[in-house]
Amino acid sequence: MQDINLTDLFVSLTGRLGLNYEFLATGYEAQIWRDGFITTLYLIALLIPVSLVAGLLFAACLTSGRVWLSTPVRAFVEITRNTPTLVQLMFSFLVLNTFVSDLVGGAQNNPLSPFFWVVAVVGLHIAALHAEAIRAGIEAVPASTVEAARGVGFSQLQILQYVQVPLAFRASLPAIVNNLINLVKLTTVGNAIAVSEITYASIMVWTQRDNVVSMMIVILAFFSLINLVVARIGLWVERRLAVPGYGL
Amino acid sequence: MTAATLFQPRRSSKILRNVGFVALPLLVLVWSLADLTLGRELLEWIPYLASGFAMNILIALCAMVLGTLVGVLFGILELVPYRLLRYPVVAYVQIFRNAPHLVLIFATTYIFPFEIVVFGNYLPFPDWVKAVIGLAIPASAYIAEITRGAILSIPTTQWEAAKGLGFSRNQTLRRIILPQCLRRSLPPWMNVAASITMGTALASLVGVHELLHAATDASTAVRRLDFTVIAYIVVMAAFFTLCYPIARLTRRLERRFNAA
Known part of the structure; x- marks a missing residue:
């Protein structure tokens, strides 16, 4: 009861300012709108971990020093960074999705929804940007630190896990937060394929x-x-993780 | 470790980077030569696609010119000592820097009228101009931040020295500070330009006839799966060959400025 009165009050107050929020009083449209907010928040909450994990994998490939691993990832990163996300999304949804449909025998059997394609395309797009940031961070780790770790007897993977990534993550955190803000903005392209x-x-x-x-x-x-x-949150994490005497 | 093993990956990655300029167009060319019926079909549609891409370039150019003019002005205004002037500009920059491009394009498309009346004459207000404004708004917000950052990166002593030489605040800004900002803000400005160029594809969602729209038209008209694939690859190739050189140049300039 209280809630409905508040809504009415809000509608009449904003109406006096010349704004029209009358739909909030109706059930159906208000429901659609509320679901829209929830879908966007859900997309963001899902995309942040997806993009971070994929970005870390890409960065590991890029800095591995193995050509067969870094070349395809580098090509993918460059294509992703230099073509519009909307085009990638349309390409994935219209072309790759059709291939998948053909493969499983008809669109009705296709388990991949538009929602999946938005998560995949935007997630990988932002992952490519993360990868560049983390790569720059990994390359900024002093060579002497890596040599010291090797001298102590760490394997290549252990060096990556315990030495390079923790330091690189801190160095690239500002760029990563920037990418996450881009991610929030990019969720709107889902609009194009009716998410x-x-x-x-x-x-x-x-x-x-x-x-x-x-x-x-x-x-x-x-x-x-x-x-x-x-x-x-990014600023808070940055402060929490700051290493005394390293970086700014 | 010999010199050869040290330089081997370096050289191959350099070749790879330069392959990037032509890889996608080459893929389209090879595929259309391998399947000549597809190639002929594509050749027929190329002028239509090119007219779409011309629209992309037009929108990007107009949006960047407008965005740069407004952005530089707002960047300067963000640093003026009068609060009444500064706060609205800071609010503008913060809101539109955080707003999705697509939302702003929708806003300008649906809020502005489809024609305007000037001295009793009805002038049409085409959709692509609205898309230009929709993209110029975030561009101006980014460029305002870039300008502000560049101005703040100039040592305060220069302002003081100019004051000592009898320059007014305005003269100092125009003749001493801004010329130095030009160089510093060039790489981030180019990043914005690339991002806005890619943003022009969003105009297809409000019905502007641009490349992505043209490709969708073409693929619905031809109704061949392989044509659809190649049409979208052409779209990607067009944007890539436009944006990749910008990105490369930006990185090179950044490295050179950092070294200097």
Whole structure:
């Protein structure tokens, strides 16, 4: 009861300012919109770990020094960085998805949803950016530190695990946080293949209500807030992990 | 470890990096020569795709010019000593730097009218101009931050020295500080340019006739799976051959400026 009154109050107050949030009082449209927010947050929560893990793998391949491992990854990273994400998404959804459908015998058997393709494409796109940042960080680890670790008897993998990655991660954290903010913004491309994230849900509402300005204010505030939170968490992690006497 | 083993991976990665300039167009060429019916079909559609790509370049150029003009101005305004002027600009930069490009393109497309009245004449307000504005807004926010950072990176002593020589604040900014900022902000500016160029593909979602839109049109008209694949590879190749040289040049400039 209290909740409904608050909604009505909000609608009438913003109505006096010339903004139209009347749809909030209806059940169906408000539900679509709320689901849009949840889908976007879910995408972000899923994409951050996916992109970090894939980025770490890519960076490990890039710095492995083995040509057969680093060459394909380098080619993938360059293509990903220098073509629009939307084109990659359309290519994956229209071409790769069709191949998968043919392979399993018909689109009805295809287990891959548009949601999967958004996670895969955006996740790998941001992973490519992470990989570049982490690679730069790994190369910034002083050669003497690596030599000392080798002298102590660490294997190549152990050096990567215990020496290079912990230091490189700290050095590349600002760039990684930057990429994560890009990731938050990139989730909107899901709109193109009908993943009902916040912009898609908002379009559903504003084609009925013609209240684009009101919706835009909320969407911009929403993304500003998420990015503020991501940047704050990044700063906090950076401070927590800071090594005394190393870097700034 | 001999010199040969040291230089071996270096040389191969250099070849690889230069292959990047032509790899995708070469793939398209080889494939269309290997399957001539596909090649003929593609050749027929190339002018249509090229007209789409011209639109991408036009949008990117206009958005970057507009974004740079506004961005440099806002970057300077972010540092003025008057709060009344500074706070709105800082708010603008913070909000639009964090906003997705797609959302801004939707905003400009749906909020602006489809025609404007000037002295009683109805002028059409085409979609691509709205996309230009939608991309110029985030570009201006990024460039404002770049300009602000570049101005702050100039030692304060230079401002003081200029004051000592009798320059006003305005003159110092115009004749001493900004010319130095130009060099420092070039690599990040090029990053923004590449990102905005790739952002032009988003205009296809609001119905602007650009490359991705053209490729979708072509693939629905031809209705061949291999044509669809090659059409999208052409799209990727077009963007890649445009953005990859920019990225390479940016990295080279960054390295040179860091060394200097």
